[in-house]
Amino acid sequence: MENHSFEYTYSAQQQQEVEAIRQKYLPKEEDKMEQLRRLHAIPSQKAQAAALSAGVVGTLIMGTGMSLVMTEIGDLLGSLAIVAGITVGIVGIVLAALAYPIYNRVLKKQRQKIAPEILRLSEELLR
Secondary structure, eight states: OOOOOOOOOOOHHHHHHHHHHHHHHSOOOOOHHHHHHHHHHHHHHHHHHHHHHHHHHHHHHHHHHHHHHHSHHHHHHTHHHHHHHHHHHHHHHHHHHTHHHHHHHHHHHHHHHHHHHHHHHHHHHHO
């Protein structure tokens, strides 16, 4: 009985494409430098998320206060809407203004939390 087999060789360009696709599905081994970069980025990402959240919520609250003062709702409620709108708007402004201090505080706390691991990895890399 004869062995009938078919063999095909891809061009260099096709082999590169096949290898690139294959690399996407292989488990990635993270070296120490990549791990250090990833850990270094975590505190600023968390601080940005907290500051953006505070800024967006503050802006929405401020907008609510503005709509109380400037729309038909204010006309229906009278002077009560003006006082309530100004009060709500000031609360929103204060919260939006606190976004930067929130960023700094979260960044500082996250850096303190992750510092031992960063220092350990950097010592290993410097050897």
